[in-house]
Amino acid sequence: MDTLCDCCNIKSSAAKFLSKKELEKLNNNCVQVTFLAGEIIFKQDAFSSNIIYVKEGLVKIHIKGPHNDQIIKITKAPSYLGIPTTFGNKINQYSATAISNTRICFIDNEVFKQFIINNGEFAYELVIELCHNELNSFQRCVNRTQKHINGRIADALMFFKNTFENNEFILPFTRLEFGNFVDTSRESVSRILTEFKNDGIINLDGKKVKILNEKLLETISKKG
DNA sequence: GCATTAACCACAG
DNA sequence: CTGTGGTTAATGC
Numbered sequence: 001m002d003t004l005c006d007c008c009n010i011k012s013s014a015a016k017f018l019s020k021k022e023l024e025k026l027n028n029n030c031v032q033v034t035f036l037a038g039e040i041i042f043k044q045d046a047f048s049s050n051i052i053y054v055k056e057g058l059v060k061i062h063i064k065g066p067h068n069d070q071i072i073k074i075t076k077a078p079s080y081l082g083i084p085t086t087f088g089n090k091i092n093q094y095s096a097t098a099i100s101n102t103r104i105c106f107i108d109n110e111v112f113k114q115f116i117i118n119n120g121e122f123a124y125e126l127v128i129e130l131c132h133n134e135l136n137s138f139q140r141c142v143n144r145t146q147k148h149i150n151g152r153i154a155d156a157l158m159f160f161k162n163t164f165e166n167n168e169f170i171l172p173f174t175r176l177e178f179g180n181f182v183d184t185s186r187e188s189v190s191r192i193l194t195e196f197k198n199d200g201i202i203n204l205d206g207k208k209v210k211i212l213n214e215k216l217l218e219t220i221s222k223k224g
Numbered sequence: 225g226c227a228t229t230a231a232c233c234a235c236a237g
Numbered sequence: 238c239t240g241t242g243g244t245t246a247a248t249g250c
Contacts, residue, residue, distance in 0.1 A: 149230070175239060185231055190240055207238090 005030060010055045010078055014125035021058070022115060022122075029108035035098040037172075042082065044095040045107040050106040052081040058100030058172065062180070063094045065103040072117075072138070074099065076163050080129060099172040113212075144183050145222030153192045154221035157202065161211055168210040 005011070005027040006020070032055070035041055035177070041052065045066055054077040061072045071093060075081060085093045086109060096210060116123045137149065156178070160169050172176065175186040182189070198204045201217055203210035211217060 186239080187241085188230060188233080191230095194240080 005114050008055075008095070010054060012078055012080065012125070012129075014080075014122045017119060017121035017125060018115065018145040019119075020162070022119065025111060026107065026115075030105050030107050032103060034207065035039055035102040035104060037098055037102075038178075039098050041096040041098055041102070041104060042100070044092050046092050048082060048086045048092045049109065051083060051086055051109060053105040053107060053110045054079050055075070055082055055103040055105060056101040056218060057104075057154075059102060060097050060099050061094050061110075062097065068146055070183075071177060073137070074159070074163065074181075077102070080126070083130065102198070143224070149182070149184050149188050150192050150195070150220055151191065151224035152184065153178075153196075154217050157181050157211065157217060158214075158221055163215070168208070171207040171209055173207070 005015070006023045008015075015026070034061050035057070041059065042048065054075060056077045058077070059075045059081060060071050061075060063072055064070075082092070116126065121211070143152065147155070160171065161167060171176075173181065175189045178189045179186045193202070193204055196217075197204040199216075201211070201213045201220075202213060
């Protein structure tokens with residue numbers, strides 16, 4: 001049974017520092033749930049009651065804005081979700097939706113908090129993860145405001161190439177969602193993608209994308 | 225001014 | 238949902 005946290009082989013880097021006893025405690029205060037692509041894991045404005053650990057799959061984090069739903073980031077397992085939302089605020093500040101089929105562990109807040117307080121190495125690993133997240137979001141912030149659309153779309157394509165570890169992948173987005181991810185309209189996404197296709201940078205068939213000229217794509221991404 | 229960029233709108237698969 | 242063409246506002250040269 002891999003539901004036992006003790007022998008879980010997808011332990012977070014932080015959970016590796018938990019003692020036998022702590023893992024047992026975790027095991028008794030954590031449930032694993034499977035989500036299908038498209039299912040909502042938790043919703044903005046609802047009470048947050050748990051720490052969420054993504055064991056397997058891809059998840060999108062998104063926030064309702066005044067006009068659109070904005071996709072803040074795509075998170076690939078293994079990763080915690082909702083640490084800021086749970087400790088910073090009782091109410092979820094964002095929603096999380098499964099993009100692929102996903103396995104999630106829901107962990108009791110109080111138990112998690114006790115680990116942080118009592119186990120320095122565990123806490124340290126978490127801080128590292130949070131720092132990475134913050135740096136990434138700073139970076140994304142700069143890119144979003146300073147890069148032109150084709151740069152941002154090139155960024156996104158490179159990102160997917162890296163997360164799927166493949167030059168060929170299926171966009172987990174409609175054009176509208178893609179637009180919400182890179183802060184542009186669905187029309188611009190369509191245009192730039194066909195433009196990339198016509199320039200021989202990618203192959204495009206609906207949501208199927210194959211990167212043909214990674215070097216050029218990289219340049220576009222860098223130059224913005 | 226003129227050119228470029230990108231959003232908004234409308235219409236058609 | 239997607240792609241395309243026209244229009245338009247903002248910005249840069």
